[in-house]
Amino acid sequence: MKIPVTILEENKGISHQEIHKSVTKGRSVLYTALFVIFGRNIILLKNHILILLLSISLFACKDKISSPVSTKDIDFDKGESLIYKNNDSAFIYFNRVATGNKDSLRVAMSYNYMAIIQSDAGDYFGAQESLMLSLKFLNESKKSDYSCLASNYNELGATNNNLRNYDLALNYFKKAMQFTTNDFFKLVISNNMALSYQKSKRYNQAIQIYQQIISLENNNKTEYARILSNISKTKWLQNPNYNAAPYLLKALNIRKNENDEWGQNASYAHLSDYYSKKQPDSALLYALKMYYIAQKLKSPDDQLEALQKLIKLSPPNATKQYFETYQQLADSVQTARNAAKNQFALIRYETEKSKADNLKLQKENTEKKYEIATREFLLAAGFILFIAVSIIAMLWYRKRKQKIESEAKTAIRESQLKTSKKVHDVVANGLYRVMSEMENQEHINKDSVLDRIEDLYEKSRDISYEEPLRSNQPFHEKIAELLKSFATENTHIAIAGNAAELWEKINPNVQYEVEHILQELMVNMKKHSAASKVAVRFEQKENQINIFYTDNGLGMKASTTFNNGLRNTGNRISGIGGAINFDTKAEKGLKIQLSFPLS
Structure with a gap:
């Protein structure tokens, strides 16, 4: 299985093309390529080195999706074939896959590729955005996504390290460690964490990790030289009085014997930094050697770093020449990277615009179909509605008629009850009261009784009158x-x-x-x-x-x-x-x- 690897060190590695060819040959060749890539460990991480090493992680994602996803994805295959030849074209194809493919793992990998291309151009914030989009298409509960998850988190750590967000970088590296079971990739992530600790001046933690890594070293001389150089550099940063020269020179000799030019480049940078205050002449010599080999490797970032050292260490008469060369090269690199950033934004805009246009056409076609379907539906619905309304009206009329009849009966019944109540209250109880008085009084006033009876008679005539009779009493x-x-x-x-x-x-x-x-x-x-x-x-x-x-x-x-x-x-x-x-x-x-x- 291919392993996602983003080696976050100030290494001067081999080219993207060479890594891609080496990785595709198999696991053993991948290990060899990775060991060659591991180099020195200085404070300032260079842009193209970070991205150079980030690219290795993509092959793990590719390996994971090769089985469930069809190999007939033309855009994705074209993007892969162009990633080390024409990054703009590769970005276009990967962007098409990312915005149009239905396979979540394939989309995640496309965003991963796009992030590497953006980082290679110095667009670290754009790379972070692409990596975050990649994570949205991955499921942390699916083991088939673990490899790409580990790659994404490792690359997020690398990007944040490059942006000097070291604590955040460490969090991402720890997250990456959770999603890999590959021992070699664990060593790579550990090395990246050590660099974050070193950059944030937590040297004890960095040294502790490097010692764990060197204890697992498998007698590979190039790898041994890398670790030896890293430990020595970190110990010297921790204690300026530490004598790192013997170990740094030993690492340089190993790299010369192994014909490791990128490793030699790293050793020259380490030695120049180490001797910059103790022996400026030696520091200048190593800076010159670094500049020459960086030119041979065609690495603009390493050339810029070497020129910085030469400007600082050279005599005044040579400083001006180095400064002019540095300025021209820096302007050229920055212009190219700014153009690349703008190009990436333009590609995304054009893709989104094309997608929006397609969606607009689809919407218009859908609306036309909808209009036709709507007319047909309205005709059918109108007919059905007419029948339904007719039935409802008939039922409503019948129910209304029944309700009116029921209300009429209820009104009659209530009127009868009200009349009965008034007869009971006014007439019956009034007569009973008169009878009671007549029964219990010895001398009856005939006129009074007649008046009372006449009053009851008048009340009984108006028994349906609603308002109660008022009295001034x-x-x-x-x-x-x-x-x-x-x-x-x-x-x-x-x-x-x-x-x-x-x-x-x-x-x-x-x-x-x-x-x-x-x-x-x-x-x-x-x-x-x-x-x-x-x-x-x-x-x-x-x-x-x-x-x-x-x-x-x-x-x-x-x-x-x-x-x-x-x-x-x-x-x-x-x-x-x-x-x-x-x-x-x-x-x-x-x-x-x-x-x-x-x-």
Whole structure:
């Protein structure tokens, strides 16, 4: 299995093309290429070296998707074939795959490729954006995505290291470690973490990791020279008095014997830095050697670094020449990278515009089809709606007719009940009251009785009249007369609390209902209770009027069925927002409590 590798060191590696050819030959050749790439470890990470090493990670993703994804993806294959020949064209093809392919792993890998191309051009923020997009298409719970996940997180660490966000870089490297089981890639990630620690001047952690790596060294001389150079450089950075020269020179000799030109380039940079203060002449010599070999390797970043050292270490008469060369080369590199950044943005814009145009055409075609379908649907729906409306109208008419008939019957029934209630309240109870007075009075005033009967006659003629008849008599006097009219030689009526002030705030309609409620209670007492003592007490408590009725008669059983009179009493008290409570548990007699709010 091919392994995603992004070696984050200040190494001067072999070219992208050579790495690609080496990796595709197999695992053993990949290891050899990687060992060649590992080099020195200085503070400033160079742009093209980072991206050079980032490219190796892509082959792991490719290996992962080769099985489930068809190899007939023309755009993806073209992108791969051009990535080391024409990065702009490769970016175009990968961008097509990323924005148009339905296979999530293939899309993730395309964004990974695009990030490498952007990083190679110095567009680190653009690379981060592409890597984040790649992560969106990967699932951390799917093992088939682990290799690309590890690659993406490792590359995010590399990019943040290049942007000097070392703590964030370390977090990404730790994340990458979670998604790889390959021992060699774990060593690579460990090496990258060591570099982050070194750059953030946490030298103890860096040295500890390098020592772990060298303990696993497998007798490869090039690899041994790299680790030896890294440890020596870090120890010297930690302690300027540390004698790193023997180890740095030993690493250089190994690289010369192995014909490792990129490694020699790294060693010259390390030695020039080491001797810059102790032996400036030696530092200048190593800087010159670095510049010559960087020219041979055609590495502009290494040339720029070497020129920086030469400007600092050379005599004044040579400094001007090196500075002019540095300025020309730096301007050229920066111009090329700015152009590349703009080109990437333009490619993405054109791709999105083309995609938007296609979507617009698709939308227009869809709208036309929709219009045709809509017309057909409306015709069919109109016909169905007409039938449905006709059926609904017929059913509604039938239901409406039934409702009107039902309401008419209900209105007649309610009118009959209301009439029956008024006959009961006005005529029946009025006649009973007259009969009661006649029965209990020795001397009957014939004229008075006739007047009362005539009054009942007039009321019965207008029995359907809605408004209650008003009287100028004070209400407390009317209540007193009503209650006392039921008193006999055998029945004593006691009244308490029936003061004029009690009824001042009571609405006349409520007074009317209260009068008939009390009349109904007294009629029922007279007919059924056989009571000798009756007490009616009135009180106002806060915003409520309470009426307590008590007698010593036969009482009322809990199972008693209320007749029309008592049902009317309950309806009346409910109508004025009040309540009635019958105490059927009294040992003797009956207790009733009426309550209603002040109106």
